[in-house]
Amino acid sequence: MQKRAFMAIAHRGASEYAPENTFAAYDLALRMGATHIEIDVHLTSDGEVVVIHDDRVDRTTDGSGPVAAHTLAELQALDAGAWFGREFAGQRIPTLDDLLERYGGRAHLHIEIKGSTPGLVERTVALIRKYGVEVHVTITSFLREALAETRRVAPDLSTGWLVGEPTDEIVEQTLAMGLTQLCPRADLVTPELVTRLHDKDLVVRAWGVSDEALMRKVVDAGADGMTVNFPDKLLAYMEEE
Ligand code: G3P
Numbered sequence: 001m002q003k004r005a006f007m008a009i010a011h012r013g014a015s016e017y018a019p020e021n022t023f024a025a026y027d028l029a030l031r032m033g034a035t036h037i038e039i040d041v042h043l044t045s046d047g048e049v050v051v052i053h054d055d056r057v058d059r060t061t062d063g064s065g066p067v068a069a070h071t072l073a074e075l076q077a078l079d080a081g082a083w084f085g086r087e088f089a090g091q092r093i094p095t096l097d098d099l100l101e102r103y104g105g106r107a108h109l110h111i112e113i114k115g116s117t118p119g120l121v122e123r124t125v126a127l128i129r130k131y132g133v134e135v136h137v138t139i140t141s142f143l144r145e146a147l148a149e150t151r152r153v154a155p156d157l158s159t160g161w162l163v164g165e166p167t168d169e170i171v172e173q174t175l176a177m178g179l180t181q182l183c184p185r186a187d188l189v190t191p192e193l194v195t196r197l198h199d200k201d202l203v204v205r206a207w208g209v210s211d212e213a214l215m216r217k218v219v220d221a222g223a224d225g226m227t228v229n230f231p232d233k234l235l236a237y238m239e240e241e
Pocket residue numbers: 011038040053112162206207208227
């Protein structure tokens with residue numbers, strides 16, 4: 001398989017240093033030199049796509065309750081930064097529309113479909129088309145059905161399946177669905193696994209990188225990329241290599 005540049009993907013932005021899934025975290029990631037960012041998306045009660053990880057707002061805002069039980073206006077009234085540090089007070093939950101306007105074409109966006117709310121995939125694809133950034137986007141999910149729907153409505157988009165261990169059955173399903181990437185949990189990534197997946201022409205992109213030792217192990221195994229909360233450290237390691 002052709003060698004591509006390693007993807008150092010800022011996980012929820014530079015989320016080690018700024019509140020995850022906010023413009024503060026994404027701006028910082030880009031300032032650090034990252035050219036890939038990871039984004040979690042959910043649907044509001046009035047059908048808007050918003051950027052937040054959990055299916056509830058409690059952990060990362062001053063509100064409470066399920067994301068899907070709030071309108072966009074209600075969500076945008078919440079503070080999404082103060083929980084992380086007082087200097088981030090006033091950060092808001094971004095819409096995917098605003099995020100695409102701000103970063104589309106400036107970074108590759110790895111958009112993770114969270115939950116199986118009807119309409120989430122379709123609305124996400126419509127926004128990607130609105131900004132014409134199809135080649136700068138990869139749709140990822142732990143949910144096979146969300147990826148199957150993405151393949152149905154947007155077969156031109158790159159897709160990655162987030163899994164634990166890529167068993168033979170998972171690899172077969174990945175190929176049968178025509179997905180581009182397989183995304184194993186980082187601690188399971190070995191040179192043998194990478195070779196096995198590369199032989200099937202799959203891009204190998206890890207997730208769940210908790211510390212620098214694991215980060216180095218994934219790079220050294222020959223993987224094609226990983227999400228990481230500290231993109232500065234990954235970029236520095238890649239410089240050294
Ligand atoms: O890189 C994928 C990773 O984001 C999956 O885990 O829980 O952070 O969405 P999570």
